[in-house]
Amino acid sequence: MIWRDEHGKSLADHERPSVAVDVALLTLPPGGDELGVVLHERTGGHEAGRRALPGTFLHVDRRETLRDAALRALRDKVGVTGREPRQLRVFDAPDRDPRGRVLSVAHVDVVPFALLAGSAAEVVGLGSLPPLPYDHDDVVAAAVAHVRDVYRAGPDPLGLAGEEFTLLELQTVHQAVLGTPLQKDTFRRHVLPGLADTGRTREGTVGKPARTFRRR
Amino acid sequence: MIWRDEHGKSLADHERPSVAVDVALLTLPPGGDELGVVLHERTGGHEAGRRALPGTFLHVDRRETLRDAALRALRDKVGVTGREPRQLRVFDAPDRDPRGRVLSVAHVDVVPFALLAGSAAEVVGLGSLPPLPYDHDDVVAAAVAHVRDVYRAGPDPLGLAGEEFTLLELQTVHQAVLGTPLQKDTFRRHVLPGLADTGRTREGTVGKPARTFRRR
């Protein structure tokens, strides 16, 4: 049976675009004071050696969702699992891909730097990004803007700081994400209502040991 | 020439989904105190008589953008032109359309009620929506949430109040959009910085005539 729409057309009568997903995966390199982008270097094909955001085509034949495609791209291209990519928007300029009409559903996610150890990921600071293919520069810009918005709402909403952290560690994360320095006492009062004291302290440093917290 | 990706596959080797756009077009019925949704009644086909959001398939063969497809849907299905639809997100549940794999890029826009005069549009208040097909209920919910967010930022960002308005008219619009009553004096001070006094007043009513404003 073939379903037809109000003009008597079936789905087969419409030319269909290819649909891809691209993921701007952001992280915080240690010691760095700015966000990093996880790229992968392409091998083979006509774009060998060029770095790009991890991405892939949607596998319609496997009834794959966009989320699953994004997770597959992260796993296969940069060896990262356990993420929760969020849609940013669809990039749909007709000439954005020279191979044909390809819509790209841009996603954003974030990963603690420690989880990248030993993976195929290459992390590049926001300030030293190479030119990226397609509209990946716009994807990164949208991703950074989105993450900054989210981080204005409360303490480490996406878990960049890990499970347990001191207030100074949390402040460092927020400063790197937002790209601006923050005041210690103001920051403390801002985030404290959203945190739970673990009862433990961070020992072994100079100065008074700091209490550690979890997100509530 | 056929471009091949890093696995030696060309675009033709991937099964492609159909891509549709759906638009939640919101308006403010006169006298009403809540947002309305512009629906169109389907004619012919297997869903005749059912009401749905205006939508259409992306015309890949015409190199159409998603924005253009959304504008075309508004023009052809409900007779509305001159809008600026914004993407909400992609709805991609594999079984959302019984005809096959169809991704829907949901859009939102807003239209002054006066511009609907004589069109094929049917406006239904948010509180009295019939069950909508596919995931159109979710689209409407996302659209309303988005418009509410936008209207928290400043005076009538999307132009629902028209060109020129009194503060009371503007307040009525905001109350209907947000679904909550607002305080006269607080509202006034909140929006005044974003308005320009026209120098004119609204005559012919009981009480002191109100000055009219434009958005700045």
Added chain:
DNA sequence: CCAATAGTGTCTATCAGACAGTATGTC
């Protein structure tokens, strides 16, 4: 004068931001 709506002076509670203090650890 009265009714009705427009517009404003002012009080208060809250909050961001900052300074400068106190507390508690290492060396």
Added chain:
DNA sequence: GACATACTGTCTGATAGACACTATTGG
């Protein structure tokens, strides 16, 4: 005890929210 870092009391200025007053029109 010196020093470094964690934590906090408190001041200030800005802002949201609300009350109640004044202003200006039509009838």
